[in-house]
Amino acid sequence: MSATAPVRSVLPPDIRARKGTAPLVVLTAYTTPVARLVDAHCDIALVGDSVGMVLHGMPSTLGVTLEMMILHGRAVVRGLSKAMAVIDMPFGSYEESPQQAYRNAARLMSETGAPAVKLEGGQHMADTIAFLTARGVPVMAHVGLTPQSVNTLGGYKVVGREEEAVKVMTDAKACEDAGAFSIVLEKVPVGLAGRITAELAIPTIGIGAGVDCDGQVLVVDDMLGLFTDFRPKFVKRYAELGKTADQAIADYAAEVRARTFPAPEHGFADQVKK
Ligand code: KIV
Numbered sequence: 643m644s645a646t647a648p649v650r651s652v653l654p655p656d657i658r659a660r661k662g663t664a665p666l667v668v669l670t671a672y673t674t675p676v677a678r679l680v681d682a683h684c685d686i687a688l689v690g691d692s693v694g695m696v697l698h699g700m701p702s703t704l705g706v707t708l709e710m711m712i713l714h715g716r717a718v719v720r721g722l723s724k725a726m727a728v729i730d731m732p733f734g735s736y737e738e739s740p741q742q743a744y745r746n747a748a749r750l751m752s753e754t755g756a757p758a759v760k761l762e763g764g765q766h767m768a769d770t771i772a773f774l775t776a777r778g779v780p781v782m783a784h785v786g787l788t789p790q791s792v793n794t795l796g797g798y799k800v801v802g803r804e805e806e807a808v809k810v811m812t813d814a815k816a817c818e819d820a821g822a823f824s825i826v827l828e829k830v831p832v833g834l835a836g837r838i839t840a841e842l843a844i845p846t847i848g849i850g851a852g853v854d855c856d857g858q859v860l861v862v863d864d865m866l867g868l869f870t871d872f873r874p875k876f877v878k879r880y881a882e883l884g885k886t887a888d889q890a891i892a893d894y895a896a897e898v899r900a901r902t903f904p905a906p907e908h909g910f911a912d913q914v915k916k
Contacts (some may be wrong), residue, residue, distance in 0.1 A: 652685055652726040654758050654780035654823040660685075661845045666824075666857025668847055671863070672697055672714045676862055677721025684725050686847075688760065688859060689715045690731040691790070696863045703789050706732040708746055715754030727756035729781050733790040736761050740773030747779045759802065762788035764813020765852035768820040775821030786810055786851065787829035800850075802830045814838045814846075826859060827851040829876075850876035 656763035660666055671677040671687040680687045693714050694706035713731045729750045747759045759774075760782040761767060771781045786801045795801065802810040810830055817825050824845045827835050830850030839846045839854050848855030864874055867882040897903045 644777065649724045651722065651724050651757075653799075654726070655752060657685065657726065658844060661843060661856060666845055666847055668857055669719070669862045670696075670859070671718045671862060674717045674721040677718040677725075681722045681725045681812040685857070686859075687718055687722055687725050687727050689718050689727060689729045689754075689756070690760075690861065691732050693860050696775035696861060700794055704733045704792075707731075708732055708735050708749065710749060712753045715750060715756050719755040726758065727754070728758045728760050729754060729756045731759050731761045736770060737763070737767075740770045743770045743780065744774055744777055747774055751779065758782060758823070760784055762790050764810070765816040768816040771817060771820035771822050776913040781820075781822045782823040782824050782826065782847075783814075784828065785813040785817065785830075786827045789828075798829070800831060801831045802834045807831070807834050810834060811838055811841070818842050818844050824857075850874070857871060 659668065666686065667684045668686040668688055669684050670692060672689060672693045677687050690710065691703040691706040691711065692727040693710065694700040694703050697714075698706075698710070700706070710904045711729055711732055715727065719727050731743065731746060731750065735746040743761070750756065750759055758780040761770070764783070764785045765782070771783060774781050777790045787795065787798060788801075789798065792798060810827075811834070814825055814827070822844060824847060825842065826847050826849065827838060828848075829850040830838070830848070832854065835846065835848055835851035836848045836854035839856055845856035847857040847859050849859050860877060861874075863869060864877045865880050867879040868884045868887075874881075894903075
């Protein structure tokens with residue numbers, strides 16, 4: 643028998659209870675090795691549908707499928723021992739009806755082991771959030787800039803300036819009233835994000851929404867500087883791994899071309915001869 647108690651992983655009620663206490667630390671993860679890194683330092687590993695753009699080179703998140711989210715969700719859950727996985731419901735998998743949303747959310751949870759899903763939308767998704775929550779599906783909501791609506795919003799811009807602010811506030815409150823256990827505020831003006839955070843009893847998790855939210859989320863590849871070309875303005879880069887990787891690959895290519903690539907220390911060639 644093991645002498646050490648198993649580590650209990652974080653669950654949606656723990657996240658809900660964090661309101662007004664220590665800030666929530668959230669990063670995206672799409673693979674097992676990155677999930678292991680995130681698990682050591684974060685409360686939540688978000689399997690975002692940004693995976694389509696970040697790992698699959700898609701021009702937007704609209705082409706991401708339920709099967710992709712299940713595959714990446716499984717990989718991430720395997721890498722976690724304490725942080726909670728939340729899986730994005732992809733475009734077209736939940737908007738039609740609460741029943742469609744339940745069917746697909748149940749697949750995401752049962753086939754990956756993740757204890758919660760995230761979906762985009764405010765007031766118009768409230769019935770769906772209530773339907774899911776009542777049937778054992780904890781929902782993280784997502785308002786402000788909702789990237790799956792990029793074509794109706796007309797781009798990836800700030801949402802909630804001037805008269806739009808009332809709609810974002812109403813959307814956030816509707817999600818809370820419907821039972822969401824937390825809510826992402828993406829690219830919402832800093833003052834508005836602060837007001838929503840003060841009004842809501844559930845934690846707000848900001849991305850490009852300022853420091854007054856109850857937590858922050860970033861796309862892990864962005865904050866690690868894994869891209870050498872694309873740089874979202876609001877993201878601080880905590881490393882420049884893209885540059886480091888580029889240099890390492892350039893060094894390797896130069897050594898192969900110059901035939902200075904090191905011979906294996908274990909004398910592989912001799913073993914082959916025997
Ligand atoms: O898909 C994603 O990574 C997200 C975060 C940016 C919040 O939804």
